[in-house]
Amino acid sequence: MYITRICADGFKNLKKVDITPHEELNIFWGKNAQGKTNLIEAIWLCTGVRSFRSTKDKGMIDIDKDHMSIEVSFMDSVREQTVRYAMDKSNLKDKSLFLNGIKVKNPAKLFGKLNCVVFTPEDLEISKGSPENRRQFLDLCVSQIKNNYSNTCAKYERIIEHRNALLKSISFGKSSKDELDGWDIQLAQLGSYISLLRYNYTKILNNFASKLYGEISQGKEKFEVSYYSTVFSKLEGRKDFAGDLAREYLDVLKRNLDEDIRAGFTMKGVHRDDITARINGLACREFASQGQHRSAALVLKLSQAYILKQETDDAPVILLDDVLSELDANRQRFVLSKIGGMQVFITCCEKNIQFEKNQHGRLYNIEGGRIKTHKRKEKKD
Numbered sequence: 001m002y003i004t005r006i007c008a009d010g011f012k013n014l015k016k017v018d019i020t021p022h023e024e025l026n027i028f029w030g031k032n033a034q035g036k037t038n039l040i041e042a043i044w045l046c047t048g049v050r051s052f053r054s055t056k057d058k059g060m061i062d063i064d065k066d067h068m069s070i071e072v073s074f075m076d077s078v079r080e081q082t083v084r085y086a087m088d089k090s091n092l093k094d095k096s097l098f099l100n101g102i103k104v105k106n107p108a109k110l111f112g113k114l115n116c117v118v119f120t121p122e123d124l125e126i127s128k129g130s131p132e133n134r135r136q137f138l139d140l141c142v143s144q145i146k147n148n149y150s151n152t153c154a155k156y157e158r159i160i161e162h163r164n165a166l167l168k169s170i171s172f173g174k175s176s177k178d179e180l181d182g183w184d185i186q187l188a189q190l191g192s193y194i195s196l197l198r199y200n201y202t203k204i205l206n207n208f209a210s211k212l213y214g215e216i217s218q219g220k221e222k223f224e225v226s227y228y229s230t231v232f233s234k235l236e237g238r239k240d241f242a243g244d245l246a247r248e249y250l251d252v253l254k255r256n257l258d259e260d261i262r263a264g265f266t267m268k269g270v271h272r273d274d275i276t277a278r279i280n281g282l283a284c285r286e287f288a289s290q291g292q293h294r295s296a297a298l299v300l301k302l303s304q305a306y307i308l309k310q311e312t313d314d315a316p317v318i319l320l321d322d323v324l325s326e327l328d329a330n331r332q333r334f335v336l337s338k339i340g341g342m343q344v345f346i347t348c349c350e351k352n353i354q355f356e357k358n359q360h361g362r363l364y365n366i367e368g369g370r371i372k373t374h375k376r377k378e379k380k381d
């Protein structure tokens, strides 16, 4: 799919943006703090998936204005659709969201319409950073292809908070252990479902990522990712998340209860799981070099895009926010060659990004939240 038009006004510092992007490459260059990431965030909001930047609602509206609006039109494999996202400072709760002119209740209702993969400098740390970052990455990937998954995760988080509060209360002698029963049953069901979806996704991720890593390392290194569960010793071939898996999950919670009470939090569960990336059998987190981490991150993000394409039968739009300048020439070329055929938005500080021979695109300049078409850069074949 590709975006055909972007209008935005009053979203952070963006002012009267109205552009018709190219179907292939779109490069936005500008100095720091001019609104490049804001533009990427504005596009991302229209996907309905939680922001990759943790902006609060109020922060989305220009401090000098009362209103913001974003409108993104895109062509999928069937037709052109439009998402409109608007908000008033006086009434932040009541977001005005429209899909093709029809009001929708909340961002989750935009699920699966506009599909994007966003890649930011923080993503370059996926294989290096904390397990929490990897869980977030995985949850985002799964939520893009599985309706309601993010709801399930939010429910799980709420229950964990209740359970942890109750564990503390039990350790102070203010509550009894059997008050946990209801929470634990719910936790086991939700946790089993999340485990299974994450496990299955990681297997597909491994297929794509190991192949891509083989290419980027020219066959010299073997890359693999696997799901690390704190609850299950075996998830392969299992399906019955509401039955067997939930019972096993519940057993683990029960077995660990005394330790949980001592610690004051739930020590096992999907909120403590991880994905392990390995190069030549060695865990990236401990052993990988800076360059290997970069390559690992690239192949994981590219795999996310390929899986989205496979699952939805339509290529997602790729948003590369300030990452190309972080990469050496080889890795830059690798990324650009792997997203050929997809629409790409690139933000960077310098305008001299070279187009590959058969790539076409448009160059824009962002200054003070305003976007100018800088120069048309369509090469003749």
Ligand SMILES: Nc1ncnc2c1ncn2[C@@H]1O[C@H](COP(=O)(O)OP(=O)(O)O)[C@@H](O)[C@H]1O
Residues within 6 Å of the ligand: 011, 012, 013, 030, 031, 032, 033, 034, 035, 036, 037, 038, 039, 058, 059, 060, 061, 062, 063, 064
């Ligand atoms: N609510 C807001 N109202 C007005 N300006 C904002 C708001 N939120 C952020 N900004 C401005 O946006 C700019 C940062 O934009 P950003 O897209 O992150 O820049 P960059 O071009 O470096 O990616 C800063 O100048 C910041 O002051």
Ligand SMILES: [Mg+2]
Residues within 6 Å of the ligand: 036, 037, 038, 321, 322
């Ligand atoms: Mg930026």
